[in-house]
Amino acid sequence: MATDGPPGGAAVAEAPAEAVPVTPPEGKHLILVDGSGYIFRAFHALPPMNNPAGVPVNAVFGFTQMISRFLLDHRGSHIAVVFDASRTTFRNELYPDYKAHRPEPPPELVPQFALIREATDALGVCKIEQEGFEADDLIAAYARAFEAEGGRVTIVSSDKDLMQLVRPGVEMLDPIKQKPIREAEVEEKFGVPPAKVVDVQALAGDPTDNVPGVPGIGVKTAAQLIHEYGSVEALLDNAEKIKQPKRREALLANREQALVSKKLVALDADAPLPAAIEALEARPPERAGLEGFLRAQGFRSILARLGFGEAAGDAGTRARRGAVAAHQAAAAVPADAPRAPGEAPYGPYETVTDMAALRRWIAEAESAGVVGFDTETDSLDALRASLVGLSLATAPGRACYVPLRHGKAGDMLAEKPTQLDPAEALEALRPLLTDPGTLKVLQNAKYDMEVLARPENGGIAVDPVDDTMLISYSMEAGRHGHGMDELSVLHLGHKPIPYDEVTGTGRGRVPFAEVPLDRATAYAAEDADVTLRLHALLRPRLREEGALALYEEVERRMVAVLRDMEMAGIRVDEAELRRTGEEFAGRLVAMEAELHRIAGRPFAVGSPKQLGEILFDEMALPGGKRGKSGAYSTDVFVLEELAAQGVELARKVLDWRQISKLKSTYVDGLLAQIDPNDGRVHTNFQMAVASTGRLSSTDPNLQNIPIRTEEGARLRRVFVAEPGHLLLAADYSQIELRLLAHVADVPSLREAFARGEDIHSRTAADIFRLDPGKVDRESRRRAKMINFGIIYGMSAFGLATRLAIPPNEARTIIDAYFAQYPGIRDYMEGVKEEARIHGFVRTPFGRKLWIPDIAAREAQRRAGAERAAINAPFQGGAAEVIKRAMVRLPRALRDAGLKGRMLLQVHDELVFEVPEAEAEATGGVARRVMESVAELRVPLGVELGTGRSWAEAH
DNA sequence: GTTCTCACG
């Protein structure tokens, strides 16, 4: 495959033939390409690419490919590319603001304008431009002139301003989607036939071109009016008769504006023709010049398609879509994957059923100094799991399985396979598993360490340990998953036996303990074997990738820390939780009855489908938006809007939803998770799932316990300390914004943090030019939103939605923000660039976070990836700060003689359980450690709170 | 199994 085109070069040039208007070769057919329009559109639609000189060329590539296809296809007897020559035209005399306030084109686009003109020349295609006229006028003029000579015309553009030209014999072609735009398509867009498009545009106006139109009238209304009256002029003459008072007033008051607008949007087919029609005749390009251009840009696939062939040294000059594509290719076929021939086979493996054999394996592992190790259990929950067997691997292909508790559990009569006594085997293994001289290599070590730490499974503290999952995560977070099977396929080219294949699925699933020993061995020993092989492959790469320190000092040390936190769990006041649940249940019943009464019939309140039908069909309320599944949306935004209009049903459904969520997820969900042995809940912290380096929490998720509402916060009250103890919460204050001030080096923000000022007030004062002491609530609120927006890679639209203000106002605020903090804009651009070039970004501490979608073909996904790229260093940097604190804290507390222990991490917060008398001292240690783990250009800040419950500790 | 909704940072 060609490496220079987007994988979807197809999207540009290889659309299905039937979608493309084909002219009989004998007919006269003019292709008019809207060159200026194309470049903007292609720039945003095509993935980033650079030529060998490093200049962005994605739009140039798309353009060159498209035109060369037109030439190759002999589609069109005539062809020309039309450009805008200047910014001012006769329209500015009519209306000075026309196309004013157009933002500057993005910097990556600017150099492409000249290159597109160069490409046009190289392709031997006529270039048309004329001072004082827009490309659209020239296109209109040429279309009319060509038609007069009996030819047909295709306008290559999707610009709605050109749609007025569509008629039999003149059609448009969307150059990106390769879709023809004919009368039907125009009518679909404007609600009127092409000839009436100018009338609709004159009324609706066009904010992008600054065509004023009539305020309050959009395309929908305009189309309706034009249908009724026939034209803008006829409408204005009859404006008095309009029934709707607002609409009538608007039309009367903006009569002149509407007429001017029509002149602005109507294209001038009388524009001069800078080149004679004959000059537009399609002719083959001058080969040497074209080849030179294509080579200079590195457009290898186009060279090949045009039959220029491969020249020596060409590989070095091809355009690169950043290194991402290369990396992705490498991931698909790993260069370091061992070749299949000569590779040690994955089995057969030995089943160990006597102590002598076990001792031989232990000795072998000790002399090897490193051993792949894995446990098999009967549960995914490490704190309930019983050890069923374990496996060891000492070299590629050399591994064994040691069954310990196979057989039907609880069935004394059932025959059990011959196997070692678990206690005796574990005692024999203990020296190996705790031997400082033998490295134990595990996949997801935390799980196995918890299993073995429990007394019934030997009570063994496995050490030292390497974890292949974390080694992979340290280098490739966000790039792919880090489960063993996935890593094995990726790096070893080997698909291990799936667990489901061994135990079966659904009804037929048997516990691992009941799997026959030969199958159990094939599966379990293979896991240890794969783990050891992955380790041999991946561990050396840590240093090469610059990830060794991150792995050694953070991820690897986190394993024991999290093991202890998970095993500690947090106490839940079960009686209080049950009372809360009963109260919620009672309220839900009453609320449902009330809702049925209001709706006039019973319905399932929890069904968005039924609710949507009641609101928007039966009650015929406005605001019914259908999602892609065709169902009405009934989310908070929709219901809040209705509630604000006084729709009682909407308000009450929102109330019901809140309580229902609290009951099902947090009351019932939590009750089911209380460990009967200690009355505590033990979460699982996932170390390698988040793309940003964060932890996540599951079964139960203790990182999303309610706090924002009064009702929700009640649930925090059920998380309590043991008698004689208190919970201590230590929160990093504004950590992500501090990282922003640090990385972008913003003097004002640095100063505000240094002085301990309120950061949102400072931002408000800076961007709204307020007296620092006199920032009002609303300004602070807006500044807070924009501060959050910044670290999320926001758009003007996003900010507008959240502030409930018009997008242009949001735009103004954002512009003010960037004007005030130019360092932040530069930083953002730099991050996006970094992501495009490398496929990853780095946190301020150097961790790589991969953003694979940055090279996506779909503009939408790519835009999402850009926002993720902006956010990743902040979110990931904050994650790293708190992880560094977590690996230091247990030691620091011990050294201070304190008995408190860490229980939970919630991204920027740590929760401890401490003896009452030690609360203050523990808080001091926590603050000192947490604030000193990173030296930034701003201080880190930690807020402390203590209480009997988690609610009180806040 | 997927979609919608909503809880947290």
Add this chain to the structure above:
DNA sequence: GACGTACGTGAGAACC
């Protein structure tokens, strides 16, 4: 000049 619209998670219920 056009697409959709703020980052990252996990859980429960409804729906297909």
